[in-house]
Amino acid sequence: MNRIEKTQVALAALFPEGENEPETVTPVEGDEAEEAVQTGQRQPGVQPTPYEKHGSHLDVLCENEQVVDIAGVLDKEGFFLETISGVDWLKQEQLEVVYDYTRYDHELCRVTVRTFISRTDPELPTISSVIPGANWHERETFDFYGVNFSGHPDLTRILLPEDADFHPLLKDYMP
Amino acid sequence: MQPLVFSPTPNPTLFSVEGIVGIIFLLTVALVIFGALVAVNSHRLVRAVSGLAICFTGLAGVYYFLLSPFLAMMQLLIYVGAVSILIAFGIMMSTPEQQDLPGNKHISKLAGPLGCSVGALFFAGFSVLGLNTQWQVFPRPENASGDIEAVGKVLLTTHSMVFELISIVLLLAIIGALVLARRGRN
Amino acid sequence: MTLPVELRHDETFVLNLGPQHPATHGVLRVKLTMDGEYIVKAEPVLGYVHRMHEKLAEAGNFAQFMPNTARMDYLHALAFNQGYALVVEKAAGIEVPERAEYIRVITVELNRIASHLLWWAAFLLDLGGFTPLLYAFDDREQILDLLERITGSRLTYCYMRFGGVYNDIDDEFITGTRDFIKRLRSRMPSLYHDLVTHNIILIKRIKDIGFITAEQCRKYGATGPVARGSGIDYDVRKNEPFSIYPELDFDIPVYNECDSMARYMVRMDEIEQSLRIIEQALDKLPDGPVQAKVPKLLKPEEGYYYSAVETARGSLGHRLICDGGKTPYRLKLRSPTFSNLSLFGEVAEGMLLADALAFMGSLDLVIPEIDR
């Protein structure tokens, strides 16, 4: 079992519903996987993605509360957090938060964790209790998107002035 | 080389070595008085310490004119260079703010006049004494130039007791400082 | 400020280091709570040169963002060029001609050396040594001259294109680069190592200072020389090979001491490794075009793309999300020093002010890259 499969199994344990378990553990080259990744319409679960195409081995779509558990599992597996990016899907009326994880060793494995949250009341649990390095990344996401990370020790503006009252990366933000 | 002393000539002109020496003497005396006034009257602690340092510097000058250059140097080295600086340092490290000292309002109105009159009384008394005393002219002290050998001999013979006592005091001070300084450490 | 020292009941005071301070190399501000000369708490305050590049990316088409990349890490601008080119090429499925890949690697590595030289100079300046600055600038100037010949600029390059590079290199550049390699190799032992690295004051200043464990690196996502100084063998060029790096023979210097000296040594060794890379790439340089046929207006298909490159400061990631339009729907930059600096608060606790600044210097901060 290589690193990618191991990680996939470890993560799949967080998604108990049988239908989300992938049938095979090798990266799927088929069209279904492709489509599922791109539309963002699929069910929560772990899905292998073609690395050559997307630069990521595993794509995890999860419920909001699960980000902490996933961070815990990945932390235990020796992953580190690369970055957290917010995305504003204005048409679908929701925000997405993307976490990128990878490992230091030579068995390359990149994991993308994604979760969708409401656009009107964006709230997510913080993972900074598990991964202290997430602190600043979450502050940045709060800064740009207004995502409220509950339980964050110091959710203040980081790059924008401390008295800013706007979230500039929202698609409907007009300066 | 002789230390600067007043010339026996009774009325030196201003533009001569004796005249300049006289001016310098008056300057040192003025420095003492000015420094003392600053030290007493200033409302800021650091300024008061500066006044003290000025006063000490003037005193060193007075010692020099009293034919004790060694004492004068020691006055500069210890009182200005060490004591004043340590006091200033202490203030700097401990005062919470550069506040003006609060004027004490509870002093009776009589205090000023009383103090002045007592001071005037002392001044008058000493003046009368000084003017009426038959001053003896002592010969030049032996060690007027501050010869280091003579100082050493005096310290280790005539004043050896004092010298030893001072070392004990200094030793105690060092131990005390160490105790205080080490308290914060593990 | 009317109070010279603001003493609280617990006898600490706040020292505001920056945003204009000689040791922060830019406009970083660190709020230090001090107990005498010891740091009780250190909070970096960011954002003084924030320019919202990520929003700018969403405002134009793909090619229009290329000049912006160099404005972030102005010291290793070509790696930022390359990182952005790679992620867009990945999204749009563009093949890059081999010669272009070689030229990219040569220029990026030259730029890496320039960046490390400038770091070295600035680090020594932090430690109070002014002379090394000018020696390093002397060498860096040679690199800038070389790069100016082919890229047209000296600092904020916009040299890469999707599917290649803007300009082919010529013989003069190749001989100039070879001369430079010879020159730097002859200067490294005497000017850099004898004068500075073996200096007892320098060693005492940075040895065992700024101790970062491998676990701390992982928790904070530190990469680059900071991680490699803590015994982590992580370099995107080896771990996640891109471009022509797999075809070249070079080592990743790793030191296990975890202190500022280890980070210093990593960078010094990396200069030598970069020289090796350039030499091999010049030897192997194939003929051919330097620019693939690419449509003027790119429209990559919908999807999530991630690609990483190794800059002088660590792993630079581009998270690109496309919606099929002609502009990036979302471009997130994972800048290495943003993560590296987030360590600072934890590690600087309990340090002396002078040591903390030496430690900060060893992190190799480029503020515009943190603030983006």
Place this chain on the structure above:
Amino acid sequence: METSIWRPILYLVGIMAFAGLNAAYLGWCERKGAGRIQRRPGPKEVGFAGLLQPLADGIKLMTKQLMVPQGVDGIIFRVAPVIAMIPAITSMVVIPFSGNIQARAMELSVLLIFALASLGMMAVLLGGWASGNKYAIISSARAVSQNLAYEIPMLLTVISIVMISGSMNLRDIAIDQQGGFWHWNIFRFENGHFLYMWIGFIIFFICSLAETNRAPFDMAEAESELVAGYMTEYGSMGFGLFMMGEYLNIVVGACLTATLFLGGWDCPFGLTPGVWWFLLKIYVLIFTVIWVRWTYPRTQIYRLLNLSWKILIPFSLVNVLVTAALIKVF
């Protein structure tokens, strides 16, 4: 006693001129020296080889407004730079430039120089305090602890020299070393002092670097840590006076080193002693100071203090003991 007024006036003018020229032109020397060390030309635009640069700098500094920021203690802030200059100039009075060029051969001249040096510390302390700036205060605290720490080994080394010469008069100490370099205190080979005084010389030189706040011991103005230390709030001539005071302190330190260890105005080979040898020695020493400044990085305040308390003071104490013992035996 000859009481001509002209002698003091001539010395006054001479010392002021010497001090002023040194303060101005050491800045030029430093910049030129730094330039050469760093493979660049240094100042060269104003006058031949930039020789008028100090004049230009002086005019610039003097014509700038003396800014007194809000919240500083105005009087002390203005007076501190002046205090920085006084001791350095006054010390020149007792320095024997040659056998017959010395303003005053005081019996306690060594003591006088040290007494005045401690006055200079007062200037740093007051200047830093009056600025009302946290960096300046930290810098003042550093300067005082550094100066106190290095005064002790310096004085101890001087004591061993005084014991050998039997005098605190700089002139007597210099005369004691006349007649070739084997008589100099640094190489002294008589009365049982078998070539160990160079240890004292090194201690003294290190201490004089620290006392004059020069790199690698320039803790008080460590620009990468404390911006400019106690000079942070100073501009124009306030800054200029601090700078000049610093250079003059270096000159005094070099003069003291040359007199105490290098035979004063003596020629190394016993030929034509005179003021030129003295000047040559002090400028070689000053060049060394500049050289060190532009070669080494700065050390750290606690290492600096440890160096003094744990290495220099024990060594200089042993030095005093050995010297005393050797004087007793031979």
